[in-house]
Amino acid sequence: MSVLGIAKGMGVTLSHLFKKPVTVQYPEEKVDVQARFRGRHHLLRHPDTGLEKCIGCSLCAAACPAYAIYVEAAENDPDDPTSAGERYASIYEINMLRCIFCGFCEEACPTGAIVLGHEFELADFRYENFVYGKDDMLVGVKGSKWQRREAERAGRDVELGLAPSHRPELEGVDY
Amino acid sequence: MKIHVNDVPLDVAPGTSVIDAVFAAGYDVPYFCSQEYMSPIGACRMCLARVGAPRKDRATGEWILDEATGDAKIFWFPNPMATCTTQVMEGMVVDTLSKEVKRAQNGMVEFTLVNHPLDCPTCDKGGACELQDRAYEYGTGESRFVFDKRHQEKHHALSEAITLDRERCIHCKRCVRYFEEVPGDEVLDFIERGGHTYIGTLEDGLPSPFSGNITDICPVGALLDSTSRFRGRNWEYHHTDTTSLDDPSGAALRIDARTGRIERIKAGLNDEVNKTWIDDGTRFGHEYADHADRITLPMVRKDGRLEPVAWSEAMRVVRDKLGGVDGTKVGVAIRADATLEEGVAAQALAAHLGTGRLDHAPRPAASVLPGGAPATLRDVATSDGLLVLGDPTHEAAIVDLRIKDALKGVPPADLLPHGVPIADLRLTERMPRKTEILTVVAPYRTDLMKHAGRTVTPPAGGEGALLRALLALAHARTEAQGASDPGKAADAALAGWDDAVGMSAADAAALLDALAAAEAPVLIWGGFVSADPDADAAARALATAVGAKTLILGPMANAAGLERIGVLPSHERYAYDPASSEVRAWILGDLDPAQDPTVAKRFADLDALIVHAAFENATTALADVVLPAVTGYEKEGSTLNAEGRLLPVRAAPVEAGAATDFTGVVKAYGEAAGERLEGRSVRSARRVLKKRLDVDLAELPDDGRLLPPAPAAARGARALPARRAATGSALVVPSLVRIEHLDRNPTLLREHGGPTLRMHPSDAHAHGLTRGEVVTVPVGGIPRRLVVAPDDGVPEGTWLVPTLPDQPVGLHPLDLDALRRERGETAEVA
Numbered sequence A: 001m002s003v004l005g006i007a008k009g010m011g012v013t014l015s016h017l018f019k020k021p022v023t024v025q026y027p028e029e030k031v032d033v034q035a036r037f038r039g040r041h042h043l044l045r046h047p048d049t050g051l052e053k054c055i056g057c058s059l060c061a062a063a064c065p066a067y068a069i070y071v072e073a074a075e076n077d078p079d080d081p082t083s084a085g086e087r088y089a090s091i092y093e094i095n096m097l098r099c100i101f102c103g104f105c106e107e108a109c110p111t112g113a114i115v116l117g118h119e120f121e122l123a124d125f126r127y128e129n130f131v132y133g134k135d136d137m138l139v140g141v142k143g144s145k146w147q148r149r150e151a152e153r154a155g156r157d158v159e160l161g162l163a164p165s166h167r168p169e170l171e172g173v174d175y
Numbered sequence B: 001m002k003i004h005v006n007d008v009p010l011d012v013a014p015g016t017s018v019i020d021a022v023f024a025a026g027y028d029v030p031y032f033c034s035q036e037y038m039s040p041i042g043a044c045r046m047c048l049a050r051v052g053a054p055r056k057d058r059a060t061g062e063w064i065l066d067e068a069t070g071d072a073k074i075f076w077f078p079n080p081m082a083t084c085t086t087q088v089m090e091g092m093v094v095d096t097l098s099k100e101v102k103r104a105q106n107g108m109v110e111f112t113l114v115n116h117p118l119d120c121p122t123c124d125k126g127g128a129c130e131l132q133d134r135a136y137e138y139g140t141g142e143s144r145f146v147f148d149k150r151h152q153e154k155h156h157a158l159s160e161a162i163t164l165d166r167e168r169c170i171h172c173k174r175c176v177r178y179f180e181e182v183p184g185d186e187v188l189d190f191i192e193r194g195g196h197t198y199i200g201t202l203e204d205g206l207p208s209p210f211s212g213n214i215t216d217i218c219p220v221g222a223l224l225d226s227t228s229r230f231r232g233r234n235w236e237y238h239h240t241d242t243t244s245l246d247d248p249s250g251a252a253l254r255i256d257a258r259t260g261r262i263e264r265i266k267a268g269l270n271d272e273v274n275k276t277w278i279d280d281g282t283r284f285g286h287e288y289a290d291h292a293d294r295i296t297l298p299m300v301r302k303d304g305r306l307e308p309v310a311w312s313e314a315m316r317v318v319r320d321k322l323g324g325v326d327g328t329k330v331g332v333a334i335r336a337d338a339t340l341e342e343g344v345a346a347q348a349l350a351a352h353l354g355t356g357r358l359d360h361a362p363r364p365a366a367s368v369l370p371g372g373a374p375a376t377l378r379d380v381a382t383s384d385g386l387l388v389l390g391d392p393t394h395e396a397a398i399v400d401l402r403i404k405d406a407l408k409g410v411p412p413a414d415l416l417p418h419g420v421p422i423a424d425l426r427l428t429e430r431m432p433r434k435t436e437i438l439t440v441v442a443p444y445r446t447d448l449m450k451h452a453g454r455t456v457t458p459p460a461g462g463e464g465a466l467l468r469a470l471l472a473l474a475h476a477r478t479e480a481q482g483a484s485d486p487g488k489a490a491d492a493a494l495a496g497w498d499d500a501v502g503m504s505a506a507d508a509a510a511l512l513d514a515l516a517a518a519e520a521p522v523l524i525w526g527g528f529v530s531a532d533p534d535a536d537a538a539a540r541a542l543a544t545a546v547g548a549k550t551l552i553l554g555p556m557a558n559a560a561g562l563e564r565i566g567v568l569p570s571h572e573r574y575a576y577d578p579a580s581s582e583v584r585a586w587i588l589g590d591l592d593p594a595q596d597p598t599v600a601k602r603f604a605d606l607d608a609l610i611v612h613a614a615f616e617n618a619t620t621a622l623a624d625v626v627l628p629a630v631t632g633y634e635k636e637g638s639t640l641n642a643e644g645r646l647l648p649v650r651a652a653p654v655e656a657g658a659a660t661d662f663t664g665v666v667k668a669y670g671e672a673a674g675e676r677l678e679g680r681s682v683r684s685a686r687r688v689l690k691k692r693l694d695v696d697l698a699e700l701p702d703d704g705r706l707l708p709p710a711p712a713a714a715r716g717a718r719a720l721p722a723r724r725a726a727t728g729s730a731l732v733v734p735s736l737v738r739i740e741h742l743d744r745n746p747t748l749l750r751e752h753g754g755p756t757l758r759m760h761p762s763d764a765h766a767h768g769l770t771r772g773e774v775v776t777v778p779v780g781g782i783p784r785r786l787v788v789a790p791d792d793g794v795p796e797g798t799w800l801v802p803t804l805p806d807q808p809v810g811l812h813p814l815d816l817d818a819l820r821r822e823r824g825e826t827a828e829v830a
C-alpha cells in the first residue's frame, strides 16, 4: 500500500468533515420529507362539497397485500349524504401494524380517496391503537393517535416532526 | 351428429344448440341472454360465431364436394350467427377464433357498454358480473364513446326485497322471460322501446313467491337483493354450498357470509331438485340468524333469573336436575327440521335417560314416508297426470316449480360435458302449458290453482271424504269393466256420488279417466291429508288403484328423515304432547310450546325444563336451563327431502357465540354424566347412520343421493297407530314464509306483510273486521297476532291462519269470541 493511497483515503474523510451534516436532530429539528414519501394514510374529501371521496368499494382492501384494510359500506341518506353517489364507507379501518406502506391502496382507489401522506410518527403502546378508523384518517385530522392523545393531555396542538413538501394528490391536507 | 368446432371434432345429439356444442368442445363464446333452464331467444347478439355447413345437391342428393380437396364443401353463412338460437346440422363447422369473430364480439361488447354506467366500484355485482368479465375478455379495453350516457332511475325498489338500477340493465330479457317461463307469474315486462327500454311492473311490487331468482340470473347489477345491498363485495364473501332446511324440498343454497354474518342467500344448482331456483321465503328469510338477540351462551335459572354460565356448568345443572326425575317421565322432542345427525343424538339421549318419550315435532297424524312407489321430483317434472292435494307452493316451494315443469311437457335435458345446456332449443317463450294434466285439491284457492286444468275445493278437513269417494268410484269402475254391461255398471257406480265432497260425479269420473290414461301419474299430498289418518290411508289406496307414484310433503325440512331413522316415541301414547301431565321433565330442541297458556301453566310445575333455542321465547322464559342453538344455516349434517334424497347440510361461518346443534348438547351432557353417548358429534352420529342406512353421509355428493325406500318389514315395525284428525273452524295452512322468524326478518316482513288471518269477505263483514286491522285471537290455544285479510278465495266459515312449528297444518279450534282488536294498529296486506 502506497502512501499516496492512504493520503487519498484520508482526503475523502477530510473533505466530509467540512460538509453540512446529513443527520437531523430529530425531534428538536423537523425532518424533510420527499414529495413521494409514503406515510400514514389520509381519507380525502371533495374540496368543493366537503363530501367524502371514499365510496366504500373495498378495492383498496382487495389490493392490499398485507390484508391491512377493512371496509364496510352503507347506503347514503339522499338528504344528508356522506359521500357523492349512493354508497359510502360506514367503517374504514387500516391496521397500521400490518400496513407495509406500499401504496397499492392508493393506486387501486378509483376516486383518489385514500392517499399516503407524510406523517410517519405512528409509534404507540397497544395493539388496538394501531387500528386507524375514519375518525383518525379523514382529512383535517393531524397526527397519529398517540400524538393526538398527548396533545390533548398537554392541552396543546399536535406538533409533527416533519417538514412536508408539496404533493398534489394530498388535496386539502395541511401539515 | 358429427360437427367440428374450430379444430375439435364432436358428436352431438340432434337438436343441440351451437352454443352448447362450442362449450362441449371446450371452447368459449360470450353470452348474456341465454340462461340454463330458460328459452334461448337471441336477444343480446353476444354469442356470435362463424358457422358453415355442407350442402346437398338438390338433383342428386349427394354432398356438394370441394373440387380442390374432394371433401364436402362448406358453405359459410354470410354473417356471424347467434349460436344460441342456431341448431347443429350434420357436418357443421363452427369457428369461434377467427379475426372476423373477434371483431364481431368486440363490436357487441362495445355496443352493450355504450349506455352502461361506470358503476363497477359501487355495484354489488362487481367481481361476479358477467358484463365485467366479458368486457374484460372480449372487449377492446378502450372507449370511443364520448357523449353523455343514457340516464335512468338508479335505485328503483322493484319490490321491498329487490332493487333495480335501470341504467345498468342490458336488456337481455332474462328476468322478463323468467317470470313467464318458470313460476308462470307474468309480473315484469319491458316498457318503452329502443334505447329508452326499461323493465318495470304495473303491479304493486312483484307478486310472485319466486321473485328473488331474478337477482341471480340478471347478468349485470341491475337487479339486486336488497338484504345484501352494499354489505360486501363478491370476493369478500365466504361461500357455503348447503341445503335449505326451510322446507322439505331440499333446495340447494349458497350462503354468502362475511365477518360472521350471513349477508345473502343465493340459489345453488341441483339439477335433480331445485335446478337453480329457490323461493323468496328461503332467499330473503335469513336476516334473523344475525339478529342481535341471539342466545349465545348457556343460561341457568338462579333466584328466578336466567344467568349466563359456561356449558360445563349448565350441563352439571341439567344432570343434577334430571337425576332427580324418573327417567321414564322425561320427554325429549326436537323440531322436524333437525338434521339426521341431531336425530341420532336425540335418540342416544333418550336411550341414556331410559325414556320412550322421544319425538320430533311437528309430526302429522299420518306417516310422511311414501309406501309403494315413491315419486322423485324428476318423476313430478315428467308426469302426465298430476293429482295434488294441498298447497305445494307453501309446503315445499320447489315442488310447485317442478309441477310447472311438467305442464310444459319438456323432460329435463341430459347433462352435457359442461353441465346443464345453456340454450335448450326445446324451450320457447310463452309455451303452451298442458294445464289439463294437473288437478289441484285444496279447501281454499291456492296459488297453484291458477295453473290447474281442474280444481276441487272440498270443505276444510274434507279431503278424507273426497278421497274415499274417489277410491270407491275407482274400485266400482274397475269392477264395472268386468260386468256384462260395462256402460250401465259404470253409471251405477256414479249414481251414489255425493257432490258435497267438493266435486261433481262427472268431474270425478273425468279425473279418474285422466289418471288412468296417464302413463306416469303422480299423486302429491301435503299436510291437510297427513293431518287425517283416514285421508292418508285413502290417498295411498287411491295411488295404488290408479297406479300412481306418490310424493308426500312433510311439515318441515327433515320430517321424513327423522321418521325414517325412528326419532319416534316407543308407543303412540308417548307421542309429543307438551300439555301431558305424565311428563315431569322436558328436553326441547327449538320448540316453543309454552306460547299456549295452558301448556305454560303445566310447565310451571315441571321438575326440569331444558330448552335448546336460538332466541328467547315463551318457553325459555320458563326454562331452568337454556342452551344456545345454532340455526339451520350453521349446522353440519344431512337431511332427507320429500322425495327421499339424502342431502348435505353445511355450516356457514356465522358468529353465534357458544351455540351448538343438538349433537353438541348430547356431547356436553355426556361429558357431565361421564358417558360417551352415540351422536355426541356429527361424526359419531354418522357412524351410527352408516350402519342403519348403509350410506356414508360424510361422502354425500352436493346433489345428494336417493335413499332406497325402507324395506316394508322395517316400516311395519315402525308403523305408528294412527292418531285422530283434529277439528275446529281455524284451518292452519302452510306458509312459505317462516312465520316464527318473520319479526326478525325486516326485509321479508316488509315484502310479505305480517301473518294474516284470512276469511271470506262476508265473514269479515259479519264480525266487523276490516282489511289491515291487527287482531289477536286464540287458535288452538295459542294467541295469534294476525293481520285481517278478507279473501274471496276462502270458503265461508273457514278462517285461515299460517302455521308455526308449534301449530301444525290442519284444523284447530278458533275462539272468535276472544278475538281482541289491537286498537289503532294496522298493517299492509300483500
Ligand code: SF4
Residues within 6 Å of the ligand: A053, A054, A055, A056, A057, A058, A059, A060, A061, A071, A089, A105, A108, A109, A110, A111, A112, A113, A114
Ligand atoms: S378508499 Fe378508495 S378504494 Fe378504498 S374503499 Fe374507499 S373508494 Fe374504495
Ligand code: SF4
Residues within 6 Å of the ligand: B116, B117, B118, B119, B120, B121, B123, B124, B125, B126, B127, B129, B130, B131, B132, B168, B219, B220, B221, B222
Ligand atoms: S353491472 Fe357489472 S359492469 Fe355494470 S357496473 Fe355493475 S359490475 Fe360494473
Ligand code: SF4
Residues within 6 Å of the ligand: B168, B169, B170, B171, B172, B173, B174, B175, B176, B199, B217, B218, B219, B220, B222, B223
Ligand atoms: S334487468 Fe337484468 S335480467 Fe332483466 S333485462 Fe335487464 S339485464 Fe336482463
Ligand code: FES
Residues within 6 Å of the ligand: B030, B031, B032, B033, B034, B041, B042, B043, B044, B045, B046, B047, B082, B083, B084, B085
Ligand atoms: S343472442 Fe344472447 S346468448 Fe345468443
